[in-house]
Amino acid sequence: MTSVELGIEDLAKYPFLEEAGKYIKARDLSLEDIAQPDFNMVIERARKRVLQAIRNREVSNEIGTPEIELLSFPLALMLIKATNLDHLISRYSYSEAVRAEKFLESEREELVVQIFRNTLKIDVTPIETNTCYPVFNYKIPIMDYLKRAISFHELEWKLVNRSVDQGYVYLRSHELIRLIRQEVENMIRERLKILTVSKLPDSLKKTIQDISIRSPAPNLSYRVRITPDKYPPCVATALSMLNKRENLPHYGRFLFTTYLVNIGSSVEEILALYSGSPDFNERITKYQIEHIAGLRGGRVKYNCPSCRTLVTHSFCFKTKECDDIQNPLQFGRKIVPNVRKQVNKKWTKKQLKH
């Protein structure tokens, strides 16, 4: 496939591309230049980009003047960075990725292929579209698919529920595009992380202050002591097997221990729960719990396995209370929003005071 020449409109749609960066660099504009009244529209669009991300988790996909749209992207990145609010980085990256996704969905095939191959290093092949069900537009190598699809938790994204043949996964356009949202998000996030903002012109300071005030509060971590009656069904099953002195399979043991370690139970508390199991050996079990808790060996605390992993190892006993959680540690999260609300309220008040 021959390479597609990208016009200013294409660059405005996908400002995270290397070609867009080159175009802007060639204009040789400094921050001071952009702060001049001539660039008011660029500043206004940059401000809007950020505020749309904060309010709607989505940047609008309007292209008024392509040049303004394109130049406002790096400026928006600077505004975000200048607020010094780390949690805005994630929200903004996500919102820009959603915007790009919308454009890509209706993009011409050759440009989609070029962006995937050159920027995302995914070997996409367009295929002749079937007239009968199932209809596909593209195929990509299995590994390229899996690397991205593992972060989706809906069953339809599992490889087993995909059309797979001779090393390729067959996808419809919107599925292919959805697959790379996270990647575009990561690209923008990485760019934001390494971005350094030197002294900003005074005219931009007010915009930054405005953004800071309108920013949502970050998710603060909190700890709630979880009692056995609130355990997720998989952990409850493991506990019940131990209580009945049944032999808990290896993966059940791993789940049980990592879960308890992660909700803050002590090694001694966990050890006591194992003491009735067949073949219980206090020394070995204690060593294993300490290893999982990160107190021995590589000193790495193990995470609780995800629900998907538990399905793979036949240790998922899902009930409707599980409510589409991705990890047993999220079980019962419905009680959490109240806690979070209170924390956020305090944080926001405090933030406004300063």
Add this chain to the structure above:
Amino acid sequence: MDEKTTKALKKKFKEYYFKHIEQIDTPTHISEREFGYMTFDSIMIRHLSFQNPVDLRTKILKEVPHSVYYSTSLYNEPSRPMQEKGWKGSDLVFDIDADTLSSPCRKNHDKWICRSCGTQKIGIKPTKCPKCKETRIHEINISCSICLNAAKNEVFKLLNILTDDFGIQRNKIDTFFSGSMGYHISIIDSTFGEANQAIRNEIVDYVSGQAYIPESLGVSRQSSYENLIDRLPSETEHGWRGRIARYLKNSQFKEKSSDLKEVLAELYQKTGYRKFRFVIESAAKKSGATIDPSVTTDIHRILRLPGTLHGKTGLLKKRCTDLESFSPLDDAVALGREPMKIFVDNSPQFTLMGEQFGPFKSEHVELPTMAAVYLLGQDMAKVEE
């Protein structure tokens, strides 16, 4: 295991390795792999590395281990502790074990011993000891040609999925008899080498047909008959749609003469979404391969080294060049027929090289080395004075 039995087993292994050390089937990228072995005193030695096959063979000859293992992963520094090794990638491996297939023959050749009261019986391990009601029960699995054939069928299912769906060439897939209950399937140098644990989980679910949903067949809660006829799969389709269609056509709906799509659409209309989902999930699991998920997903796993003896059976972990004709209880027998006097403590019947042995009660017997080691290794016998 008593000292005399350990000594006798080690002697037999030593004699074997002395004559056949060249037959150890070393994996590629040897210098990037971790090696380990278990001694006859049950001590596990890990984090060894070798620059070439000669050094590895020399070590095996010197130590005469009960079992020898190699890492399925490649590392920058394989002899360092796990966190410092520097993971470079892992072979894609699968383990198929006869004891997970619930073959009906298991009741004839499995054995259990209650660790609390010492009761022992031939048969499937109970959850509780019928005598003392304790749950501390040790299980000994013996394989026969029936359950090993069932395992081989699973290997064929897996190989079809790997070649047809994953596009892996047949000659890039190594198949080995594990030396005991089943088969190891290994793919070295593939694009899947860099796959992390989460990706390997997905591969496991794919090959075993886990979490398949009717929506992938074009069925939803609101599907109409016409809609279903348009969307349901035909037997000629690739991937899981075709596999499920072929399974249903050849098993559950064998008798039906009409088109499979019509049969399935009628089934859906008659039973509703939930029951239909159950039929599809069950078809997916049955047409997938039954594998041990933890072997495929563990990227720090060590596996038995091909061409070495299994410490519990005295059988070889052996490459199957022609899987169709491979007969594990003949082709993997490595030890000879020199007679050994042993005292057996209840053993089920088993067959090696076409010859049947047992069942034995508590009795003194003289058996060819291959059969004696088979019982000694599994702690069902000890060496006589």
